[in-house]
Amino acid sequence: MGWRYRCRLIKLTTSGKMPYTLDCSWRTIMVSYIKKYTIFLLVFMINMDVLSAEELRGKVVNAETERVLPGVNVLIAGTLRGTSTDENGVFVLKSVPQGTDILLKIRHIGFDEVVVRVQANSQDIGTIQLQPSTIVLADEVVVIGERDNEAYLRTAMQSNPDGSGRMLRDIPGLHAVSRAAVAYDPVIRGLKASQLEVTIDGIKIVPACNGRMDPATAYVDLTEIDALAITKGAFRSSGQGSSVGGSIDFSKMKPTYHDELFTQVRLGASYRSVSNGKREFLRGEIAKGKFSLQLAGTHNRGDNYRSGAGEVDFSAFHDLHVDALLGVKLTDRQELRIAHYRSDGRDTGFPALPMDTREHTSRLYGVDYHVASSPVAGADLKFKLYRSDIDHTMDNFDRPAASMREMEVVGQTETTGGNFMAERHLGRGRITAGLDLWHLFATALRTMRVPSTNMQMSALMWPDVTIENAALFAEYRRILMDDLVLAAGTRLTRVNASAGKPADAFTQFHADVALDRSDLNGSGFLQLSYTPAIEWDVTFGVARGVRTPDHKELYSWYLPDQFDGFDYIGDPQLLPEKSVQFNLGVRRNSASVQFKFEPYLTLLQDYISGQVLEGMQPKSMGARGVKIYTNTGAAMISGVDFGLRWTVRPQWTLFSNASWARGQDMEYDVPLPEIPPLSTLSGVRYVHPSERVTVQAEARLVARQDRISPRAGEDATDGFAVYNLHATFRAGGYFVIQAGVENITDVFYHEHLDRANIAQPGRNFYLRVVQNF
Incomplete structure (x- = not known):
């Protein structure tokens, strides 16, 4: 049956709810999908040229030292148009919309963001001063709006039109464990899960699935977030801290205020051929005077995706996200x-x-409440209250094994918390101090039923666990000399944990052990930053992180772990896990070259792993045995992060980043498990002089990982090379089309950190259209 005939038959027999069947080729689906949006495209492409014409100039300096700042990112709010300052701190923004006021977002690593309102038809806004951030860390704050200037993040965003967490793999020092087609668990320099602090707009996220099928990225659309703040290592003491391995905060929205009525709408749709995936999104803002309201929604779904060797069963998904943010500027100094x-x-x-x-x-x-220059000693005050309710239900009802034993697990986490922070200038320094509180309730019930006998058994895998956290923190930043800055932080945390309904078998297993516990943990960091020249920065830092074991490690009862295939039992007497980290960073940030080289060393004490319990029988189907969580004496992770962006000509940019890590279990003198292999993302980017057309070709190369831990059931992973091609067309900064091909050679491969060697997607054609009003 020919291609044309097959597609005609499918068109005649499809229903309105599902317009395409799985056996239709990607060509047919792409053509039909584009036809569906033909009117949408034509309407918004008409007369787009009249919206842009003139240039806008300005200069950015350090407010404290008055030195010019090269490499500062300047973005027109609500669009993808942006530029960066040159070595003299000067920027020239082309194709600025005329006839209306615009907002410029001025952002730079280590400085507070500034939003500037530019009057209609302005050509020069003069000098803009940026205040150094309260916290200067051995990390990076990557702002999504800067993707036109940060090559590695821009590439990650363009390579992920579905908004999944795969983009984390393309940022130096970061990786991700695939939990599903849309859920990716972050990894920072070989550390993961509870070793990291992951938040959404400062709201603590604790997965409700016992197997972490629902990490934070399952609850956020990464293509629509405003910023991504990353701390590599325990170099953050304020807020919720950074555990022993670092922190990630996904910032969804930030209000803007306007004297006159301001409205803005952003809508779009995307398609992925590899899974017949469709995604629609809408984001709107209305603001006037003291009020700002933002609403956003995303609908994302896909069928089983196809790898380089065929369809991957049980990989379909369906997600819906709805967000709302109300901002009220109570006075010139107060915001809610x-x-x-x-x-x-x-x-x-x-x-x-x-x-x-x-x-x-x-x-x-x-709920956030900010007060600038309050009457209390002239300090800036920040209050935050939050609540996170997460529910997760999983089962095997669609799997063949259900005919022998049906299994269902219902998990729930409830996190209530808040923090208070005060910031104040002290001469050439600034101090931040505050309090962080949160309360966690976690429960998970497993039910098993044998269909042939209708026999049913239930057990709490997390026995109504309660964890209470209270922390005092302080950070101090001081300019010792014009080219030397000191930053330091400390955090003291009290953690109480208890199990409300432990199983009798769990209590008997730990008959001589107190189930309730209380820890007092101290952590902190010290960092020096030296600027020998305007474009260069050298940073050295040392940090100590401490974390109390999480609810899973303390109180689990026969918890299946798909990494090594064992059932796990918690240990209420586990010692807190500790880390000492050394970080060196060398960076150059000029108009033509952005370079960073960051070697690091992490020493882990009382590292939490698993120990086999001989003679005990597992309860999960297919489990290899039973382990108990235990402390390993010491472990070490060392590595290097590298990034380069080089504008060799005005329209041509070369970019490359690489991450390498090596882990060692010092007690058993064997490799540490789940350490990502050497990986690199390199490519070339062309931008047309009009800045309307961008083409990017890239290659992701990953080395073979044969430093594995057989003791943990780990196996080696072959290396692979994946080639991608991306193109972007912009009309006046308001209409954007993105299209490309991922995995051009349709290579069959899998990631080392993923479970069960599951294959990654094969060749994928994607299309994404965005319209800003």
């Missing part, structure tokens, strides 16, 4: 923000696991 973010997912497959997600929901609530 109220946020509500919700996410609903259903029928999400997990090919690496024996179970799938039937449904998962999250409800996030946040």
Whole structure:
């Protein structure tokens, strides 16, 4: 049957709810999908040229030293148009919309963001001063709006039109464990899960799935966030800290205020051929005077994706995100923000696991109150209250094993917290101090039923665990000399943990052990930054991080772990895990070259792993045995992060980044498990002189990982090379089309950190259209 005939038959027999069947070729689906949006494209492409014409100039300097700042990112709010300052701190922004006021967002690593209102038809806004941030860390704050100037992040965003967490793999020092087609668990320099502090707009996220099928990225659309703040290592003491390995905060929204009525709408759609995936999104803002309201929604779904060797079963998904943020500027110095973010997912497959997600929901609530230069000693005050409710249900009802034994696990986490922070200038320094509180309730019930006998058994895998956290923190930053800056921080944390309904078998297993516990943990960091020249920066830091074991490690009862195939039992007497980290950073940031070289060393004490319990029988189907969480004496992770962006000609840019890590279990003198292999992302980018057309070709190369831990059931992973091509067309900064091909050679491969060697997607053609009003 020919291609044309097959597509005609499919068109005649499809229903309105599902316009295409799985056996239709990608060409047919792409053509039909484009036809569906033909009117949409034509309407918004008409007369786009009249919206842009003139240039806008300005200069950016350090408010404290008055030195010019090269490499500062300047972005027109609500668009993808931006530029950066040259070595003299000067920027020239082309194709600026005329006839209307615009907002410029001025952002630079280590400085507070500034939003400037530019009057209509202005050509020069003079000098803009940036205040150094309260916290200067051995990390990076990557702002999504800067993707036109930060090559590695821009590439990651363009390579992920579906908004998934795969983009984390393309940022130096970061990796991700695939949990499903849309859920990726972050990894920073070989550390993951509870070793990291992951938040959404400062709201603590604790997965409700015992197998972490629902990490924070399952509840956020990464293509629509405003900023991504990354701390590599325990170099953050304020807020919720950074555990022993670092922190990531996904910033969804930030209000803007306007004297006159301001409205802005951003809508779009995307398509992925590899999974017949479709995604629509809408984001709007209305503001006037003291009020600002933002609303956003994303609908994302896909069928089983195809790898280089064929279809991957149980990989379909369906997600819906709805966000709302209200900002009220109470006075010139006071602001109130109220946020509500919700996410609903259903029928999400997990090919690496024996179970799938039937449904998962999250409800996030946040209230922020800011006071600038308060009467209390002239300090800036920040108050935050939040609530996170996450529910997760998974089962094996669609799997063949259900005919022998049906299994369902219902998990729930409730996190209530808040923090208070005060910031004040002290001469050439600035001090930040505050209090952080949160309360966690976690429970998970597993139910098993044998269909042939209708026999049913239930057990709490997390026995109504309660964890309470209270922390005092302080950070200080001081300019010792014009080219030398000191930053330091400390954090003291009290943690109380208890189990409300431990199983009798769990209590008997730990008969001589107190189930309740209380820890007092101290952490901190010290960093020096030296600027020998305007474009160069050298940073050295040392940090100590401490974390109390999480609810899973303390109180789990026969918790299946798909990494090594064992059932795990918690230990209430585990010692807190500790880290000492050394970080060196050498950076150059000029108009033509952005370069960074960051070697690091992490020493881990009382590293938490698993020890086999001989003679005990597992309860999960297919489990290899039973382990108990235990402390390993010491472990070490060393590595290097590298990044380069070089504008060799005005329209041509070369970029490359690489990450390498090596882990060692010092007690058993064997490799540490789950350490990502050497990986690099390199390519070339061309921008047309009009800045309307961009083409980017890239290659992601990953080395073979044969430094593995057989003791943990780990196996070696072959290296691979994946080639991608991306193109972007912009009309006046308001209409954007992105299209490209991922995995051009349709190579079959899998990532080392993923479970069960599940294959990654094969060749994928994607299309993404965005319209800004």
